[in-house]
Amino acid sequence: xxxxxxxxxxxxxxxxxxxxxxxxxxxxxxxxxxxxxxxxxxxxxxxxxxxxxxxxxxxxxxxxxxxxxxxxxxxxxxxxxxxxxxxxxxxxxxxxxxxxxxxxxxxxxxxxxxxxxxxxxxxxxxxxxxxxxxxxxxxxxxxxxxxxxxxxxxxxxxxxxxxxxxxxxxxxxxxxxxxxxxxxxxxxxxxxxxxxxxxxxxxxxxxxxxxxxxxxxxxxxxxxxxxxxxxxxxxxxxxxxxxxxxxxxxxxxxxxxxxxxxxxxxxxxxxxxxxxxxxxxxxxxxxxxxxxxxxxxxxxxxxxxxxxxxxxxxxxxxxx
Amino acid sequence: xxxxxxxxxxxxxxxxxxxxxxxxxxxxxxxxxxxxxxxxxxxxxxxxxxxxxxxxxxxxxxxxxxxxxxxxxxxxxxxxxxxxxxxxxxxxxxxxxxxxxxxxxxxxxxxxxxxxxxxxxxxxxxxxxxxxxxxxxxxxxxxxxxxxxxxxxxxxxxxxxxxxxxxxxxxxxxxxxxxxxxxxxxxxxxxxxxxxxxxxxxxxxxxxxxxxxxxxxxxxxxxxxxxxxxxxxxxxxxxxxxxxxxxxxxxxxxxxxxxxxxxxxxxxxxxxxxxxxxxxxxxxxxxxxxxxxxxxxxxxxxxxxxxxxxxxxxxxxxxxxxxxxxxxxxxxxxxxxxxxxxxxxxxxxxxxxxxxxxxxxxxxxxxxxxxxxxxxxxxxxxxxxxxxxxxxxxxxxxxxxxxxxxxxxxxxxxxxxxxxxx
Numbered sequence: 001x002x003x004x005x006x007x008x009x010x011x012x013x014x015x016x017x018x019x020x021x022x023x024x025x026x027x028x029x030x031x032x033x034x035x036x037x038x039x040x041x042x043x044x045x046x047x048x049x050x051x052x053x054x055x056x057x058x059x060x061x062x063x064x065x066x067x068x069x070x071x072x073x074x075x076x077x078x079x080x081x082x083x084x085x086x087x088x089x090x091x092x093x094x095x096x097x098x099x100x101x102x103x104x105x106x107x108x109x110x111x112x113x114x115x116x117x118x119x120x121x122x123x124x125x126x127x128x129x130x131x132x133x134x135x136x137x138x139x140x141x142x143x144x145x146x147x148x149x150x151x152x153x154x155x156x157x158x159x160x161x162x163x164x165x166x167x168x169x170x171x172x173x174x175x176x177x178x179x180x181x182x183x184x185x186x187x188x189x190x191x192x193x194x195x196x197x198x199x200x201x202x203x204x205x206x207x208x209x210x211x212x213x214x215x216x217x218x219x220x221x222x223x224x225x226x227x228x229x230x231x232x233x234x235x236x237x238x239x240x241x242x243x244x245x246x247x248x249x250x251x252x253x254x255x256x257x258x259x260x261x262x263x264x265x266x267x268x269x270x271x272x273x274x275x276x277x278x279x280x281x282x283x284x285x286x287x288x289x290x291x292x293x294x295x296x297x298x299x300x301x302x303x304x305x306x307x308x309x310x311x312x313x314x315x316x317x318x319x320x
Numbered sequence: 321x322x323x324x325x326x327x328x329x330x331x332x333x334x335x336x337x338x339x340x341x342x343x344x345x346x347x348x349x350x351x352x353x354x355x356x357x358x359x360x361x362x363x364x365x366x367x368x369x370x371x372x373x374x375x376x377x378x379x380x381x382x383x384x385x386x387x388x389x390x391x392x393x394x395x396x397x398x399x400x401x402x403x404x405x406x407x408x409x410x411x412x413x414x415x416x417x418x419x420x421x422x423x424x425x426x427x428x429x430x431x432x433x434x435x436x437x438x439x440x441x442x443x444x445x446x447x448x449x450x451x452x453x454x455x456x457x458x459x460x461x462x463x464x465x466x467x468x469x470x471x472x473x474x475x476x477x478x479x480x481x482x483x484x485x486x487x488x489x490x491x492x493x494x495x496x497x498x499x500x501x502x503x504x505x506x507x508x509x510x511x512x513x514x515x516x517x518x519x520x521x522x523x524x525x526x527x528x529x530x531x532x533x534x535x536x537x538x539x540x541x542x543x544x545x546x547x548x549x550x551x552x553x554x555x556x557x558x559x560x561x562x563x564x565x566x567x568x569x570x571x572x573x574x575x576x577x578x579x580x581x582x583x584x585x586x587x588x589x590x591x592x593x594x595x596x597x598x599x600x601x602x603x604x605x606x607x608x609x610x611x612x613x614x615x616x617x618x619x620x621x622x623x624x625x626x627x628x629x630x631x632x633x634x635x636x637x638x639x640x641x642x643x644x645x646x647x648x649x650x651x652x653x654x655x656x657x658x659x660x661x662x663x664x665x666x667x668x669x670x671x672x673x674x675x676x677x678x679x680x681x682x683x684x685x686x687x688x689x690x691x692x693x694x695x696x697x698x699x700x701x702x703x704x705x706x707x708x709x710x711x712x713x714x715x716x717x718x719x720x721x722x723x724x725x726x727x728x729x730x731x732x733x734x735x736x737x738x739x740x741x742x
Binding site for chain 1: 359360364408409410411413415416417418420421422424425428429442445446449452453465467471514515516518519520541543
């Protein structure tokens with residue numbers, strides 16, 4: 001097991017300190033961008049566990065995101081259950097859904113797994129779009145409640161949201177690191193290289209693939225619950241669409257799949273870019289912000305196909 | 321390698337420059353109002369329609385025009401020392417989370433004193449929530465979901481009628497029709513696209529059908545932007561309703577019209593909405609749109625009884641070279657309502673504006689709508705006078721046919737069979 005070096009500890013500590021202090025110094029829109037970045041960083045880290053390590057390219061993460069958002073909101077609005085309990089309930093439900101859908105897909109690889117994941121997410125979206133009990137196409141408007149940590153509601157300031165999602169991301173990173181350095185992580189990589197070889201070496205491929213999907217689903221679902229409590233309005237068209245799944249894959253791939261911190265770097269580049277370019281240029285309605293966004297994605301995939309984090313890590317190594 | 325570095329550096333510089341060239345510098349004595357619209361994405365055309373309406377309203381308020389509209393004859397708002405309105409636009413891309421973010425940005429960074437817009441109800445929901453949290457007034461004149469004014473918000477006001485009122489108006493029309501002509505309608509077929517908008521309309525129509533004593537024989541929700549709707553239309557035909565009510569945005573409206581014709585669907589009447597009155601609808605279906613009834617808050621032929629409508633429509637056509645449509649007309653209202661409130665409040669403090677908004681009483685003759693005026697309900701903040709009228713497409717134009725007293729052409733009823741047309 002690789003240990004964290006002193007240098008890494010210092011760099012990590014410095015980044016964390018910046019993330020803690022930064023929200024205090026910027027206006028609410030900046031805080032919103034930080035929050036959104038961290039939401040997608042969390043989803044990217046979660047995707048990375050199944051996509052980056054275990055080689056299952058999921059384009060259906062929006063389903064887990066949406067289930068997380070819907071579970072906590074539904075429980076809160078119908079049974080007055082605390083969103084914190086809803087957070088765990090959503091995670092468990094997402095994991096169970098992931099297992100239920102992952103098992104029959106256990107023979108699928110590469111592109112076929114990706115296609116199946118899109119189909120799964122679309123089925124979930126259409127199902128929610130027609131399910132009267134959870135508001136169907138009208139979605140759920142989560143009532144603004146008394147401001148408190150127990151209620152997971154903060155009206156006067158965004159700062160608590162910043163720190164909660166920061167804690168979530170740290171949790172996801174810890175899980176990811178634990179997985180990547182444990183026996184499970186090596187099994188995942190073996191499965192990614194070759195199912196057959198992994199099987200011959202005694203890895204229970206079906207079971208470990210399911211583990212990867214379930215962990216990923218749980219973390220993504222947590223981000224979904226956070227989104228619902230933050231935005232206070234969800235409908236299938238905003239939390240279960242393919243665009244969210246694609247955004248999650250982009251964040252992880254551009255940042256650098258197969259590394260613990262890659263997705264966080266990816267989110268830190270992509271989300272502020274899309275938010276600030278829209279805020280500064282979107283008012284003209286020319287779509288210029290989208291062009292910049294597109295050009296950057298193309299540029300990164302051309303010049304840094306291993307992701308930005310790979311390049312950054314390379315620089316650090318060379319300096320040593 | 322060198323070439324590549326030069327390229328990358330220049331790309332970065334170009335981007336930085338582009339991003340720095342943000343909103344222009346503010347002038348003196350301006351009142352900043354934030355406007356949220358889907359300026360890009362699949363409703364971009366609609367968003368631009370709304371933006372033009374707001375722009376024209378602001379031009380009239382800030383400039384000098386011989387029109388019977390509030391603040392038209394003076395430059396700016398006299399009671400505020402001639403202050404002018406400045407609109408800061410933000411693109412929501414039709415996404416509720418952007419609605420929230422942009423509303424907050426407009427309020428906290430651009431220092432807007434009030435917000436307008438959003439068009440899509442789902443986006444208005446989150447944007448107005450941000451305004452409510454930050455205690456900034458929000459005047460909406462273009463979103464129609466009834467839930468918006470059912471939240472008990474203190475800072476949210478709506479000028480235009482909501483889907484519940486408009487659904488009610490459709491059934492009032494059917495009753496009126498029976499009274500006037502003896503033409504009896506008994507069964508209704510509902511078909512609506514399955515997003516926030518359509519689903520809500522469907523729900524309201526079902527409730528009012530029950531209240532007014534009509535039987536719903538078909539209740540069909542379908543996914544928006546379908547590429548084929550023959551099975552939906554087949555189901556409608558099997559149910560043989562007297563009247564078909566269709567709620568859809570523009571692309572579905574065009575597809576359904578073509579399918580209705582291909583499959584020869586001839587009910588006594590079509591009572592449709594939204595997409596059927598967008599500026600792109602008639603150019604694409606041409607004469608096939610004839611005799612369809614559409615609910616609306618505006619029609620150009622209102623000019624016959626209200627010269628002001630004609631004057632504004634001419635001004636619009638002169639400026640943008642296209643006809644003024646319903647979306648534009650709806651968005652046109654909000655800047656006047658805000659200017660009126662700010663003028664009476666003699667202040668841009670949010671609390672003062674809200675207080676003035678609650679006392680708003682703009683007479684109908686100073687607006688381009690067929691309503692008695694604008695006055696907000698004290699608890700819901702919905703305009704109590706807002707209602708829909710019905711227009712019918714005849715000779716590829718929209719003509720007001722109901723309420724009877726506003727009609728500029730005689731209603732054609734029942735719907736003439738497709739094969740009997742030339």
